[in-house]
Every structure is written in structure tokens, then in C-alpha cells.
Amino acid sequence: MSKNLFLLFTKIGLFTIGGGHAMIPLIEKEIVDKKWIDSDTFHEIISITESLPRVFATNIAALVGYRLKGIKGSILAALGTIIAPLIIILLIALFFNQFQENLWIDKAFKGLRPAVVALIISPLYSIAKAQKLSFKRTLLPLLALASMIFLSISPIWIILATLLIGFLYSLK
Amino acid sequence: MIFIQLIWVFLKIGILGFGGGYAMLSLIQNKVVRNHQWMSNKEFTDLVAISQSTPGPIGINTATFVGYKVIENAGYNPFIASIASLFSTIIVCLPAFILILLLSYSIQKFRKNFYFKNILGVLKPMSLALIGYVAYSLITP
Numbered sequence: 653m654s655k656n657l658f659l660l661f662t663k664i665g666l667f668t669i670g671g672g673h674a675m676i677p678l679i680e681k682e683i684v685d686k687k688w689i690d691s692d693t694f695h696e697i698i699s700i701t702e703s704l705p706r707v708f709a710t711n712i713a714a715l716v717g718y719r720l721k722g723i724k725g726s727i728l729a730a731l732g733t734i735i736a737p738l739i740i741i742l743l744i745a746l747f748f749n750q751f752q753e754n755l756w757i758d759k760a761f762k763g764l765r766p767a768v769v770a771l772i773i774s775p776l777y778s779i780a781k782a783q784k785l786s787f788k789r790t791l792l793p794l795l796a797l798a799s800m801i802f803l804s805i806s807p808i809w810i811i812l813a814t815l816l817i818g819f820l821y822s823l824k
Numbered sequence: 825m826i827f828i829q830l831i832w833v834f835l836k837i838g839i840l841g842f843g844g845g846y847a848m849l850s851l852i853q854n855k856v857v858r859n860h861q862w863m864s865n866k867e868f869t870d871l872v873a874i875s876q877s878t879p880g881p882i883g884i885n886t887a888t889f890v891g892y893k894v895i896e897n898a899g900y901n902p903f904i905a906s907i908a909s910l911f912s913t914i915i916v917c918l919p920a921f922i923l924i925l926l927l928s929y930s931i932q933k934f935r936k937n938f939y940f941k942n943i944l945g946v947l948k949p950m951s952l953a954l955i956g957y958v959a960y961s962l963i964t965p
Contacts, residue, residue: 668881673958702951705841707883710917718928737880738913741888772959776952793953800957814950818943
């Protein structure tokens with residue numbers, strides 16, 4: 653189990669290109685389908701990771717690892733996500749130091765972008781469905797999204813405001 | 825002492841790294857290029873381009889690469905630079921990792937806590953907005 657946990661997150665670290673959010677569908681498929689964690693817990697984990705400072709893949713690994721195997725599991729899973737990228741980048745830094753602005757690599761990444769965006773957007777629907785969101789409860793996130801996009805408010809303020817709202821909500 | 829400075833910089837980035845890998849990039853650039861002038865802006869952009877196009881989370885890739893480059897630029901040999909890059913990578917993940925351990929440890933106790941339940945109740949739909957924002961910032965370069 654511990655070995656599988658490490659290998660799974662090595663795979664996830666290896667296939668993450670760009671940002672970790674694109675990996676949500678893959679992680680969900682691997683973990684929820686294997687019945688390691690149920691889908692409710694998975695969505696809870698996602699919302700917690702969203703509100704932490706992060707390297708997304710490493711955080712989600714640590715949370716899942718902890719649920720499954722305690723501290724040992726969380727260390728193994730988190731190390732799993734960094735090991736492959738670390739080796740690849742070190743090899744590049746050591747041996748290909750001179751490869752300068754590489755135009756086609758840049759172009760390839762630009763081509764990947766729409767796919768990455770689609771991968772990020774697709775879990776939004778399944779998460780919203782799993783949470784059985786009412787119209788009233790989608791209002792706040794929509795407002796937050798609009799204020800981040802149009803007023804350039806930093807996500808950290810949104811997170812702090814969310815904590816405050818949750819707290820105030822408990823007072824009444 | 826450049827090693828301690830480097831570790832301190834990545835510790836701060838790890839603590840302040842809300843908003844994901846791409847938000848981290850501007851923090852790293854700010855510290856490494858502007859404040860400390862450990863590398864030129866061109867070196868940094870090259871390095872980010874490579875980090876983006878190799879597998880792995882962008883925050884990890886950039887931390888590894890920057891850690892290596894800074895120490896190499898300071899005139900140390902590749903072995904020491906590799907060790908420095910290993911430390912930069914681990915340090916950048918460490919603050920969030922410790923937070924997660926504390927949180928996971930206490931979550932079992934807190935799960936039935938009234939405040940915690942309400943906060944999580946608001947946080948859950950809000951995570952949709954935060955993920956949506958990541959998608960948006962990828963569409964607009």
C-alpha cells in the first residue's frame with residue numbers, strides 16, 4: 653500500500669504539466685475508483701487544498717497520504733510528487749545548460765494550454781454536482797470569481813473572507 | 825551567506841504561495857531577480873519556459889531550477905548546486921506540508937465542531953471560484 657501510494661503520486665507528479673489543477677480528474681480517477689477514499693472526502697480535500705499556500709500536487713498528496721497511512725503516508729506521497737520533476741530538472745540543469753529560448757518548446761506549451769484549461773474546468777462541474785449546490789450558494793463563489801477577475805483582488809483575500817463569513821455564519 | 829538567504833527566500837515563498845504555481849512564479853521573480861539580483865530577468869524567463877515545458881508541477885520545477893542556477897551563478901560547483909536545488913524544492917513545499925499535517929491531525933477532532941463545519945460549508949463552494957480563477961489566468965497570458 654505505502655509503495656503504491658508513492659508510485660501513484662510519482663506518476664501524478666510526472667504527468668503534471670503546467671499547473672497541478674489539471675491533475676484533479678486523474679487523481680480523482682486513480683484514488684476514488686480504487687476506493688481508497690470516497691468521493692465526498694475527495695471533494696473536502698480539494699476545498700482544503702484550495703485554501704492553503706501550495707504546490708497543489710504536493711498538498712493533495714500529503715492530505716490523501718495522511719488519510720490513508722498517517723504521517724508516513726503523507727511524507728511518502730508528497731515525496732512521490734517531487735522526485736521525478738526534481739531529477740528531470742537537475743539533469744537539464746547539469747547537461748543542457750545552454751539550451752536557450754527554445755521556440756518550439758514554447759509553441760508546444762502554448763498548444764497544450766487549451767487542453768490544460770479544459771482539464772481544469774471539467775472537475776468544476778462534477779464538484780458542483782457532488783456538492784448539490786443551490787442557486788443561493790453559487791452566488792458567493794460567482795461574486796468572488798468576478799471580483800478576482802475584474803477587480804484583481806488577490807485570492808488570499810477571498811480565502812480570508814471565506815473563513816470570516818463561515819465564522820460569522822456560525823454566530824447567528 | 826547565500827545558502828541561508830536562498831533557503832529563507834524559498835521558505836517565505838512557500839508560506840505566501842497562495843494562488844498556486846503561477847502566482848508563485850511572480851513571487852520567485854520578485855525575490856530572486858529584483859531583490860537579490862541572483863540572476864538576470866532573461867535567465868529567469870528562460871528557466872521558466874523550460875520548467876513549463878517539462879513534466880512536473882510548475883512550482884516544483886521552478887524552485888529546483890532556480891535553486892541550482894543561483895548557486896551556480898555564485899560560483900559553486902554543480903554538486904553543491906544540486907544539493908542546494910534539492911533543499912530549495914523541499915523547503916518550498918514544507919510550510920504547506922506542515923500546515924496539512926496539523927490540519928489532518930486536528931480535523932478528526934474538529935469535524936463535529938460547529939464553527940469548523942460552517943467554515944467548510946462556505947469553503948467548499950468557494951473552492952470552485954478559486955479553481956475557476958486558475959483557469960481564467962491561464963487563458964489570459
